[in-house]
Amino acid sequence: MFSFVDKGSDAEAKGVKPGDEILEAGGYTIDRSNLWKFRYLYDNLRPQRSIRVVLRSPNGEQRQLELVAKQTERKNKRLTYYEQEALAKKADREAEGVELLRS
Secondary structure, three states: OOOOOOOOOHHHHOOOOOOOEEEEEOOEEOOOOOHHHHHHHHHHHOOOOEEEEEEEOOOOOEEEEEEEOOOOOOOOOOOOHHHHHHHHHHHHHHHHHHHHHHO
Protein backbone atom coordinates (compact mmCIF):
# COMPACT_ATOMS: atom_id res chain seq x y z
CA MET A 1 0.00 0.00 0.00
CA PHE A 2 1.24 3.47 -0.81
CA SER A 3 1.72 5.53 2.33
CA PHE A 4 2.88 8.56 0.31
CA VAL A 5 3.44 9.59 -3.31
CA ASP A 6 6.34 11.86 -4.24
CA LYS A 7 5.37 15.29 -5.57
CA GLY A 8 6.20 15.61 -9.26
CA SER A 9 6.61 11.85 -9.72
CA ASP A 10 5.18 9.83 -12.58
CA ALA A 11 2.98 8.04 -10.04
CA GLU A 12 1.45 11.36 -8.92
CA ALA A 13 0.93 12.40 -12.55
CA LYS A 14 -0.91 9.13 -13.21
CA GLY A 15 -3.19 9.53 -10.20
CA VAL A 16 -1.63 7.19 -7.64
CA LYS A 17 -2.77 8.25 -4.17
CA PRO A 18 -1.82 7.29 -0.61
CA GLY A 19 -3.99 4.31 0.33
CA ASP A 20 -3.78 2.66 -3.11
CA GLU A 21 -2.86 -1.00 -2.70
CA ILE A 22 -0.29 -2.69 -4.95
CA LEU A 23 -1.72 -5.99 -6.18
CA GLU A 24 0.91 -6.76 -8.84
CA ALA A 25 4.16 -5.22 -9.96
CA GLY A 26 6.25 -6.42 -12.88
CA GLY A 27 4.04 -9.50 -13.21
CA TYR A 28 4.53 -10.55 -9.57
CA THR A 29 1.80 -10.65 -6.95
CA ILE A 30 3.03 -8.49 -4.08
CA ASP A 31 2.29 -9.02 -0.39
CA ARG A 32 4.12 -8.49 2.90
CA SER A 33 5.83 -11.89 2.71
CA ASN A 34 7.59 -11.23 -0.60
CA LEU A 35 7.93 -7.45 -0.74
CA TRP A 36 11.59 -7.63 0.32
CA LYS A 37 12.36 -10.05 -2.53
CA PHE A 38 10.65 -7.79 -5.04
CA ARG A 39 12.53 -4.72 -3.79
CA TYR A 40 15.85 -6.57 -3.86
CA LEU A 41 15.18 -7.78 -7.40
CA TYR A 42 14.19 -4.40 -8.82
CA ASP A 43 16.41 -2.14 -6.68
CA ASN A 44 19.61 -4.18 -6.88
CA LEU A 45 19.63 -7.05 -9.33
CA ARG A 46 17.50 -5.84 -12.19
CA PRO A 47 16.64 -2.12 -12.06
CA GLN A 48 14.25 -1.10 -14.81
CA ARG A 49 13.22 2.19 -16.34
CA SER A 50 9.51 1.46 -15.89
CA ILE A 51 7.23 -1.12 -14.32
CA ARG A 52 3.66 -2.21 -14.92
CA VAL A 53 1.58 -2.23 -11.74
CA VAL A 54 -1.96 -3.26 -10.85
CA LEU A 55 -3.43 -1.10 -8.09
CA ARG A 56 -6.63 -1.16 -6.06
CA SER A 57 -7.92 2.12 -4.67
CA PRO A 58 -9.63 2.31 -1.26
CA ASN A 59 -13.04 2.25 -3.02
CA GLY A 60 -12.17 -1.12 -4.63
CA GLU A 61 -11.49 0.14 -8.16
CA GLN A 62 -8.61 -1.73 -9.86
CA ARG A 63 -6.43 -0.15 -12.52
CA GLN A 64 -3.24 -0.99 -14.40
CA LEU A 65 -0.50 1.59 -14.90
CA GLU A 66 2.97 1.77 -16.40
CA LEU A 67 5.08 3.81 -13.96
CA VAL A 68 8.39 5.36 -15.03
CA ALA A 69 11.25 5.37 -12.53
CA LYS A 70 12.89 8.60 -11.47
CA GLN A 71 16.65 8.44 -11.83
CA THR A 72 18.48 9.69 -8.77
CA GLU A 73 22.05 9.58 -7.61
CA ARG A 74 22.62 6.63 -5.35
CA LYS A 75 23.19 7.66 -1.73
CA ASN A 76 25.23 4.56 -0.97
CA LYS A 77 28.44 5.03 -2.95
CA ARG A 78 29.64 1.46 -2.37
CA LEU A 79 29.71 -0.57 -5.55
CA THR A 80 27.90 -3.85 -5.90
CA TYR A 81 29.89 -6.99 -6.60
CA TYR A 82 28.85 -6.86 -10.27
CA GLU A 83 29.85 -3.21 -10.62
CA GLN A 84 33.26 -3.99 -9.11
CA GLU A 85 33.71 -6.89 -11.54
CA ALA A 86 32.74 -4.72 -14.51
CA LEU A 87 35.21 -2.00 -13.50
CA ALA A 88 38.00 -4.56 -13.02
CA LYS A 89 37.36 -6.02 -16.48
CA LYS A 90 37.32 -2.55 -18.03
CA ALA A 91 40.62 -1.69 -16.33
CA ASP A 92 42.15 -4.96 -17.61
CA ARG A 93 41.04 -4.19 -21.18
CA GLU A 94 42.43 -0.66 -20.95
CA ALA A 95 45.74 -1.96 -19.56
CA GLU A 96 46.00 -4.46 -22.43
CA GLY A 97 45.41 -1.61 -24.90
CA VAL A 98 48.19 0.46 -23.35
CA GLU A 99 50.59 -2.52 -23.51
CA LEU A 100 49.78 -3.00 -27.20
CA LEU A 101 50.52 0.66 -27.91
CA ARG A 102 53.90 0.43 -26.14
CA SER A 103 54.94 -2.60 -28.17
